[in-house]
Amino acid sequence: MSNILEQAFDPEIFRKNGHALVNQLADYLKACRIGSRLKVLPWRSPEQMLKKWEQDFHQSPSGSFEELISKFIDKSIHLHHPKNMGHQVVPPAPPAILMDFLSNFLNNSMAVYEVGPSSSAIEKIVIRWVSSIFSMGEKSDGILTSGGSIGNLTALLAARQTKAGFNVWEKGIQGNKFAVMMPDVSHYSLIRAVKIMGLGDDGIIRIPVNDRMEVIPNELEACFQQAVEEGKQVIAAVGNACSTSTGSYDPLEEMAHFCRDHGLWFHVDAAHGGAAGLTNKYRHLIKGIELADSFVIDFHKMFLCPSLTTAVIFRDGSNSYETFSQKASYLLKSQEKQNWYDSAQRTLECTKKMMGIKVYALLKFYGPELFSDYVSRTYDLAKDFAEMIEETQDFQLAMVPASNIVCFRFIPKGKSPLDLETITQQIRQLILEDGEFYIVKTIINGKTYLRTTLMNPFTSKKELAELLEKIRYTYFSHVKNVKEC
Numbered sequence: 001m002s003n004i005l006e007q008a009f010d011p012e013i014f015r016k017n018g019h020a021l022v023n024q025l026a027d028y029l030k031a032c033r034i035g036s037r038l039k040v041l042p043w044r045s046p047e048q049m050l051k052k053w054e055q056d057f058h059q060s061p062s063g064s065f066e067e068l069i070s071k072f073i074d075k076s077i078h079l080h081h082p083k084n085m086g087h088q089v090v091p092p093a094p095p096a097i098l099m100d101f102l103s104n105f106l107n108n109s110m111a112v113y114e115v116g117p118s119s120s121a122i123e124k125i126v127i128r129w130v131s132s133i134f135s136m137g138e139k140s141d142g143i144l145t146s147g148g149s150i151g152n153l154t155a156l157l158a159a160r161q162t163k164a165g166f167n168v169w170e171k172g173i174q175g176n177k178f179a180v181m182m183p184d185v186s187h188y189s190l191i192r193a194v195k196i197m198g199l200g201d202d203g204i205i206r207i208p209v210n211d212r213m214e215v216i217p218n219e220l221e222a223c224f225q226q227a228v229e230e231g232k233q234v235i236a237a238v239g240n241a242c243s244t245s246t247g248s249y250d251p252l253e254e255m256a257h258f259c260r261d262h263g264l265w266f267h268v269d270a271a272h273g274g275a276a277g278l279t280n281k282y283r284h285l286i287k288g289i290e291l292a293d294s295f296v297i298d299f300h301k302m303f304l305c306p307s308l309t310t311a312v313i314f315r316d317g318s319n320s321y322e323t324f325s326q327k328a329s330y331l332l333k334s335q336e337k338q339n340w341y342d343s344a345q346r347t348l349e350c351t352k353k354m355m356g357i358k359v360y361a362l363l364k365f366y367g368p369e370l371f372s373d374y375v376s377r378t379y380d381l382a383k384d385f386a387e388m389i390e391e392t393q394d395f396q397l398a399m400v401p402a403s404n405i406v407c408f409r410f411i412p413k414g415k416s417p418l419d420l421e422t423i424t425q426q427i428r429q430l431i432l433e434d435g436e437f438y439i440v441k442t443i444i445n446g447k448t449y450l451r452t453t454l455m456n457p458f459t460s461k462k463e464l465a466e467l468l469e470k471i472r473y474t475y476f477s478h479v480k481n482v483k484e485c
């Protein structure tokens with residue numbers, strides 16, 4: 001055995017480094033929580049960042065383990081900072097992080113039962129828990145996938161296999177013009193899924209949305225009929241709960257009834273907002289999800305888990321076995337037999353991480369109240385923030401938020417709509433480069449808005465008031481006289 005191999009697997013070196021890592025991260029968490037780390041994002045351009053790390057890579061001597069951790073933390077975006085309010089990425093709860101660490105160490109690969117025995121059982125328990133929370137019925141079943149994008153694809157593949165009228169998996173699409181109805185504001189992974197399925201642009205039927213970016217139920221029939229007239233075979237419709245850009249919830253119940261009446265598969269992308277179902281206050285937002293044929297939920301969004309863990313739930317669990325009915329004799333003994341414990345039968349992934357343990361541990365140690373408290377807190381805070389914005393004279397809300405996503409813009413006096421576009425884009429860029437806050441931008445009805453997603457349970461009205469001040473300051477000190485973006 002070589003000396004380096006001995007060192008890399010030395011239990012005592014591992015113990016020392018492991019303790020050092022946890023110590024550093026605990027201090028980091030403390031600093032983030034009280035906001036004493038000044039910047040959320042230590043902004044550098046991609047080229048500057050690459051150069052920094054290239055220098056580090058070629059540096060000799062190579063430095064200590066602690067030093068590398070420190071440098072890596074310093075140059076990362078700090079999700080646990082209360083002024084982090086950009087994308088839908090959760091600051092994960094430390095117990096879930098530790099479970100991820102454990103699962104990385106054990107590295108059970110999951111494709112078939114014997115390479116993930118406990119993990120396969122735990123995945124089943126998590127799937128059953130989600131199915132029961134969303135009242136999916138006795139026959140429901142599902143699978144965990146590495147993220148919502150794979151989850152959405154998995155569900156739409158099942159939709160196609162079920163609704164095509166023949167075995168697409170074996171015969172290919174045979175020139176059929178299959179199509180999926182979805183609102184234009186759907187996450188791009190859904191559009192990608194349709195394209196991966198070989199259906200092209202024609203395979204996407206865009207359902208009109210109202211000013212709040214919600215599907216207009218009365219438009220469904222016309223969309224469907226037009227597609228039929230164009231010779232398309234509509235196989236499915238997708239509803240969002242909620243949409244990525246504005247956090248809007250589609251009328252799921254009405255969409256489900258429409259799908260039932262037209263023989264379509266109904267899929268709900270609840271990657272972000274499905275968690276509302278765990279709260280009494282916001283459960284109404286996902287009413288109708290229980291009528292869906294499939295839905296996805298991301299645990300790395302509103303369930304406090306580190307990336308990635310998605311549940312894909314099917315009303316009729318047997319559909320999930322037909323999607324990837326491929327033979328791999330060295331791995332899967334008999335594809336005829338539906339083995340819930342051989343996950344490779346039902347997902348495009350072969351090796352996958354032991355994802356369920358994070359969710360299982362949070363449920364076991366804290367119960368579902370952890371999630372409901374988190375969702376209520378962040379959704380309530382978004383409503384507070386919206387009120388704060390409406391009370392000002394110089395900010396404009398895009399819409400009253402349904403979830404924890406709030407879109408708004410600064411409207412200084414006497415500026416034209418064109419100026420406002422430039423101003424909003426510049427404010428966002430300056431705030432990004434400044435690094436004190438992390439916010440993003442989005443386009444709604446052709447206008448640019450600043451966008452915040454309140455993912456951090458330790459963000460409060462104080463930071464939100466400071467954000468509004470920061471935007472004013474940024475405008476008056478850096479943007480006011482600049483004309484072009």
Ligand SMILES: Cc1ncc(COP(=O)(O)O)c(C=O)c1O
Binds near residue numbers: 148272
């Ligand atoms: C509504 C929605 N669906 C799907 C996804 C894709 O999920 P993932 O990033 O886990 O692949 C996202 C990501 O933000 C999303 O917001």
